[in-house]
Amino acid sequence: RLGTLSERFKLLWLLVFIIIGIMLLSVAGYYRWKDSSAGCVKCHSDKKRMKELGYPYFYMTQKQVESETLHVGIQCRDCHLGDGRADTPEKAHKGMLKMLIVGEDGSILPRKEFYPAPLLPTGKDKLHALLPKEEWEGKLYPTYEVRNILYHDRNPKTLGYDPKIAKKTCGKSGCHSEEVEQFSHSIMGSNYRQRTMRTWLKPYGPHNCGPSFADTPPDKVADGDVFDKRNYEEIVKEMNVPFTLRQAVDKQRFCNVCHAGCLDCHYLPDRKRGVHRFLKKPNSVSCSGGGRGSSICHPGALERRRGDTYLGGDFSEPPGLKPDVHVKEKIECIDCHYQGEGGMGDQKRKATCQDCHVEIEDALSKSEHKDVTCSACHTGSVGGYQLTHWGPGIIATRHNPFKKYSLYYGVLDLPIIMKDQKGKWMAVKPMPHSLGNFKIHVKPSGEIKFRWPKGETKDPYYxxxxxxxxxxxNLQLAWMEIQHVSHSLGKARGCETCHREKQVSKSRWRFFDNYGAYPFRGRYTVEAGKDGMHVFGIENTTPIKLMKGYKLEDFAPWKFLGDIWYVPGDFSIKTDKE
Structure with missing residues (x-):
């Protein structure tokens, strides 16, 4: 009959749409069913089973995790991935993210053998609180085989912050996607400053940290999940000894450890809240590595390289230096180094005292000291590295021409005062530096140079x-590393320490490295005035005993270079002789 065929087609299409709808709902339902941590909770909330499996410290309940994280309804898979519906540990843990225990050779060590305990602080040393410990003569010491503890937003291959992992976890839909995107394009998240240093001479002079040996170009986009050999190929041309890509990767992996990911700032387990404690606002302890040693976050850049310290105590080098005066007022780092327009991770390097000390800043701006920074007067003794020399040694248990002998730890009585790019007087720590086996003949700079002339950073060099x-x-590339210091703030230094014919400061240090030589002590003097800045009298005050296989020039070329540590320029400060 008329219309019968048309009706049949309508029924057929309706049936097709129903089938497609059922299929789509089934697929969506399956993925919704798979997006569960029911299997994780079932296993890990069984205390008896966890003990039988040899992991009693992995016992936890859903309620416990919600309480510790302060995230109601949070699932294990939201952060750790894996398969929350699997019925065996092997299937459940496939693709699961976990803490990385980094060994001295750079390998990822097994948790059961090297950290058979919950990730919680132990011992009295706050700097190493989260590292695994061994007991010796009644005291706890960090386990020798463990170099670092990294969290699971790091790439196991590169040890760098991995934005792809972050987008699947912290940045997943409904969580912190905008913040992850902001952080991954920030100077901090993209590791922009370090990645700018492509070789020992490009784009500016050498730096204490060395170049980015196998990192990607500085494009302000985080990509810590890959290596790039372009820098390596340029660095090889500067050296007169072999340098392999494997050696460059070894260096880069340990460089990557220092630079932060999301969890380095916002995850800080403690015994009060537990192993899943997160911080909305990072505190100064998390900025200082969170108890995971001196080679993560600011213990390396602040307490060691610059030599200033905010928290002091266990976090300073040497330990026991005074904390910044603001610590007792419970002021955290990011209260002064606040977030900028770029959002998450765009922390402002420059902190202004004017936000709090309005009247003092106003009076200062009208005084003879209007061109003097607060820290120039209020920063005391400076610790950390006092010398650094790059030479042949061991990196990741393998020979490498770029071993950084920086553990000349000590104290400079007072920082030297000099002008920054804009003519403001600032406090600095000058340090003799050199690099061995350099091929290219390099002339003196002629004058003080700033790596970032527009003032993004204030660290000069010569x-x-x-x-x-x-x-x-040979050859030795020698330079004066000059680090801007701003902590720890306290009572002002005496007027006579600046207003004199020459600024004079003395450094006393102790060499304490696992390679090169057994510990020995030394000293030098820094003078700065109208005729330049001069570091002289570098000497060891106790005997140097070489370790097997090392030469003196590997770690102490200053013994041969003599009195070369001079920077021309006028560093004099106006003095009223009356």
Whole structure:
């Protein structure tokens, strides 16, 4: 009959749409069913089973996790991925994210053998509170085989912050997607400053941290999940000894450890809240590595390289230096280094005292000291590295021409005062530096240079030149590393320490490295005035006993270079002789 065929087609299409709808709902339902941590909770909330499996410290309940994280309804898979519906540990843990225990050789060590306990602080040393410990003569010490503890937003291959992992976890839909995107494009998240240093001489002079040996170009986009050999290929041309890509990767992996991911700032387990404690507002302890040693976050850049300290105590080097005066007022780092327009991770390097000390700042701006920064007067003694020399040694248990001998730990009595890019007087720590086995002859800088002339950072340097004549490791590229310091703030230094013919400061240090030589002590003097800045009298005050296989010039070329540590310029400060 008329219309019968048409009706049949309508029924057929209706049936097709129903089938497609059922299929779509089934697929969506399956993925919804799979997006569950029911299997995780079932297993890990069984205390008896966890003990039988040999992991009693992994016992936890859903309620416990919600209480510790302060995230109601949070699932294990939201952060750890894996398969929350699997019925065996092997299937459940496939693709699961977990803490990375990094060994001295750079390998990822097994948790059961090297950290058979909950990730919670132990011992009295706050700097190493979260590292696994061994007991010796009644005291706890960090386990020797463990170099670092990294969280699971790091790439196991590169040890760098991995934005792809972050987008699947912290940045997943309904969580912190906008914040992850902001952080991954910030100077902090993209590791922009370090990645700018492509070789020892490009785009500016050498730096205490060395170049980015196998990192990607500085494009302000986080990509810590890959290596790039372009820098390596340029660095090889500067050296007169072999340097392999494997050695470059070893260096880069340990460089990546220092630079932060999401969890380095916002995850800080403690015994009060538990192993899943998160911080909405990072505190100064998390900025200082969160108890995971001195090679993560600011213990390296602040307490060691710059030598200033905010928290003091266990976090300073040497331990026991006074904390910043603001610590007792419970002021955290990000209260002063607040978040900028770029959002998450865009922490402002420059902190202004004017936000709190309005009247003092106003009076200062009208005084003879209007061009003097607060920290120039209020920063006391400076710790951390006092010398650094790059030479042949061991990295990741393998030979490498770029071993950084920086553990000349000590104290400079007072920082030196000099002008920054804009003519403001600031406090600095000058340090003799050199690099061995350099091929290119380099002339002196001629004058103080700033790596970032527009003032993004205030760290100057001066290339002294290249030198030969050592028993080996020639040429030596020598420079004066000058680090801007701003902590710890306290009572102002005496007027007579600046307003004199020359600024004078003395450094006393102790070499304490696992390679090169057994511990020994030394000293030097810094003078700065109208005729320049001069570090002289570098000497060891106790005997140097070499370790097997090392030469003196590997870690102490200053013994051969002599009195070269001079920076021309006028560093004099106006003095009223009356």
């Amino acid at each position: 290339i002294i030149g290249t030198f030969g004549g050592l028993p080996s490791n």
